[in-house]
Amino acid sequence: MPGAAAAAAAAAGGQAQPQAQTQAQGQQLHLSHGNQRHLTPKLNPIEEDYSITDVTLGVGVHGKVRRCVHRVSMRSYALKVLDDRPRSRREIDLHWRCCGHPNIVDIIDVYENAVNGSKKLFLVMELMAGGELFEHIQKKTHFTEHEASLIMRKITSATRHIHSLNLAHRDLKPENLLFKDTTETSEIKLTDFGFAKEVDDAGLKTPCYTPYYVAPEILRAEAKSTATYDKSCDMWSLGVILYILLAGYPPFYSEGGQNISPGMKKRIRAGQYDFPAEEWGQVSPSVKQLIKQLLDTDPSKRITIEQMWRHPWISGSMEVPHTPLLTPKILQFETNLTDTKEEMSHALASLRVDNGIQIKPLPSAASALLARRQK
Amino acid sequence: MQPGWHSIELNGTAFEVPGRYTHLHPIGLGAFGQVVSADDTVTGQKVAIKKVMKPFQTAIHAKRTFREIRLLRHMHHENIIGLHDLFSTGTSAETMNDVYIVTELMGADLNSIVRTQTLSDEHVCFLVYQILRGLKYVHSAGIIHRDLKPGNLAVNENCDLKILDFGLARVADPEMTGYVATRWYRAPEVMLSWRKYGQGLDIWSVGCIMAELMSGTPLFPGSDHVNQLTLISNIVGSPSKEFVDNIESETARAYVRSMPHRDKIPFERLFSHANPLAIDVLDKMLIFDCEKRITAADALRHPYFSQLHDPDDEPDSSTQFDDSYEAAELTTEKWRVLIWGDIVTFTPENR
Structure with a gap:
């Protein structure tokens, strides 16, 4: 009911100029x-x-x-x-x-x-009374790939809306995806803009001076843009969420995951962290391909929200099978949902680039060490 | 609360700090704790305050806390983050429940810089020089960093660089799998537990970081251990027979033997317009056999750094780091007493 709520807000809103916001106009x-x-x-x-x-x-x-x-x-x-x-x-x-x-x-x-x-x-x-994404799914008795695709389509749509406004959310994680109520048809919504950032695509800037290195064959030096980078972090998050939605566990583990279940440890040790057959054997190849494109380790090669929106598994242009998934069972069985959430918060924190700073060209950098060498 | 202290809740964590620290603002999760930025009103410096997560939960946690304090206390070098202050709200070894570690704060880390800025050859040269200058000091004290990566290198807009988070990644992390960036800078011998680790493993990481500063992209962004090893040998070439024969683990040896042969791709082909001297530095760092890698001290004498090198201003540590506590198997209570001893004796003024 966003329309009704909006109308209520508009009706109730006074029109006094907000303080300390001169750019508000x-x-x-x-x-x-x-x-x-x-x-x-x-x-x-x-x-x-x-x-x-x-x-x-x-x-x-x-x-x-x-x-x-x-x-x-x-x-x-x-x-x-x-x-x-x-x-x-x-x-x-x-x-x-x-x-x-x-x-x-x-x-x-x-x-x-x-x-x-x-x-x-x-x-x-x-008020979002239906709880967080994975707690909601944990309670389900039956959850299919088709349902997963419908949920993912909604999350994709929200992210697409944000990116189209030249913003990046930068904190896309399970805790910020909430269900309106506990019914089967409940709407899912994204919240918490505490790390959101304005990103200006127009600033796809060439470096301020010519770099010494020009496009090598394999490791391409590219014009950097925080805009593209911040949006690519959102895409990585969508990849992780999609992976967990389909399998019940995350695609990565780092230090400190002490509560990993024995089954999980076995999978990780065996090196099957890509798509272990037990949970992934029946899942459409199309969505595995999508996950790979979202989790590409090179941010500049990751697919964009528009490409994801048009992906057959998301857009609905392909018939997504009603294959039952093990997700609810694993989320209940594996005691590591808290761990997973912590891991993801950690990863997001390390991905976020918050420095407004750029290193100055050396001739104008006031470094004490450099000054000693230039005597 | 002690008189003159104040308390604030940030990110769901309560911070209780002496009144000299103001304007606390969460900046993220560091290794093992919540970190905030703050102003030290006594010195006028910007500082980072970390509240150590569960410092005494188990003997392992307590030892880790002690290790972090001792390593930081040892560091007195321009290119290494040192300890600024150390405090607890507790009033005795038995009653203390929290430990706060205060260090200097820099504006950014190299991870965020390399994602958003194209660096010049001069930048790369000065940044890598400072990493090596810090490492020379650290290695001379008998310390290995073990987890050098762009995110552990703090920088400011003047291109000053300081190394963070020493020796914390002590345990080999078999669980560190999948899409985890921290593995990308790990030397092959660490990743596959091939042999005893030496200081050379830090040099491998410096090579990876240097290549990334030059190109803007990670050099070996493996999606898992196996894939990463493939990426490594695709570029530096297969390891020599002699080296493979010396791999301790039988399974690792068999696996490496089964990999298809790869010739080394000359770095000048990967970085076609790079400074040839920079290429030569990379060549001497990114070598499979850790014993053949250049040392930090030798690297500083490399012609690439000739404009910066000054043998009289690249100090070693005056003492060896005393890590005798590493062999100690103490109870949580004993670690508490040791940590409490450090807390009561340390003040920002006597460091």
Whole structure:
């Protein structure tokens, strides 16, 4: 019901200029895609409109998400409280721009209130009562490749929406994919834009000066772009999620995975980490091919969201078989869902490139060591 | 809480730190702990504070915590991250439940730089020079890094480089499989547990990193151990018969013998416009047989680094690193006492 929620938000929203956001006018002008409404934080105390409960729904990067109840409609929502910093404003702004898509969690209201003297932002979102992706699947008695493809199509659609707005999510992981309710037909939605980033394709820049090395035969030196890189990280995440969705375990393990079950250890030792036959024997070759393209170790060779969207297994142009998968069973049996989630968070953290910095050309670099050598 | 300290919850982890550290901001998960950036208001420096994850859960955890502290305490070198501060909210060895390790903070790591910036030959030369200069010091203390990779090399916009996370990857990781970037820089002897490890394994990693700085892409991005070994021999060529005969593990020896023969591809063909001196450095680092690889000290004397090399300003460690604790099988309680001893004696001022 994103439309209804949006309408409610628009109706309730005051039109006072948000503070500390002078560029806000410019942000209204995303007309071709995404959210066209202007977001204005409300200044009245949130407690006037919502009662805030102690029920914790999840823990995000910057604090807990709690349940709150709208005092008039008595409907429940999810509430995230953030310190009022530029970073938090950016998170809300980027999330807001992506709203209006059926597979992205909707923002209902934003409040700007002082709590004990410090300014906070209160983000009211639609409530996702169906739990996280893999917990939802864990509970199923029957899960087929066909169902997996329908879920993946939705996740792909959400990511495509984000990429089309020249944004990258950069934290696509199971904890951020939530089901609306516990029914069979429940919608799945993506949330948490805490690491989302604006990426500018127009900046597909040639290096600022000519590199010494020009395109070698095998190891091609390419014009670098964080835009392409950040989006390629999202694609890697989709590959991992797709792999787990079909097998119940992840395509990688690193240090510290102490809770790996004996069966898993055997598979890993045997070197069958590609697609072990027990779980993958019946799975369509087409989707295995897709996973390989998503997990390509070279980010510049990974397929893009548009290519994935058109892939027959995702687009529905091929008949995806109703082969039953072992995923729910393995997710229950293997006690390593927590481990898997931790591994993925680790991997994502190491993939994210957050430095705004570039190393200066050496003649203008103020390095103490270099200065000693140039005496 | 001790007077003058303050507490903040970040990423679901409670940080309780002395008042001198302000503006805490999560920057990610380091080896074995949550890391935040902060300002040290006493020195005016930017620092990284790591809250060690489960520091005393088992004797193995406690030993690991002690190892990390001791290695960091040993380091006093321009190209290596040193220990800035060490504290705990506990008031005795028995009651302490947390350990915080404070180090200097740099702006970025080479992993993010190499993904987003095309580097010049001068950059590559100065960066690799600094890695080798740091390694010479480390190796002279009898320490092997074991896990050199772009993500463990901190840099700033002035091209200053410091090596991070020493000696933490002590155990060979048989579980480190699949699409894991940390394996891409591992020397073949480590990956396949061929023989006792020497300092040469770090040099292999430097070679991989140098090639990646030159080309912008990982040199051996294997999807698993076997595939990675194939990628390696596709480029550096098959190992010599003499070398293969010396592989300790019988299964590894049989496997390497079964691999099809590959000739070495000259690096000048892979990096067709590269500085020939850089190519020569790569040639001396990326050699199957770890005993034939160039040492850090010798590499610094290579003509490629002639503009930077200064024998009077490439210090060795004045003492050998005392790793006698490695042989000790102590209880968690005994490790606690040792760690507590380090915590009470260490202050930012007396390091």
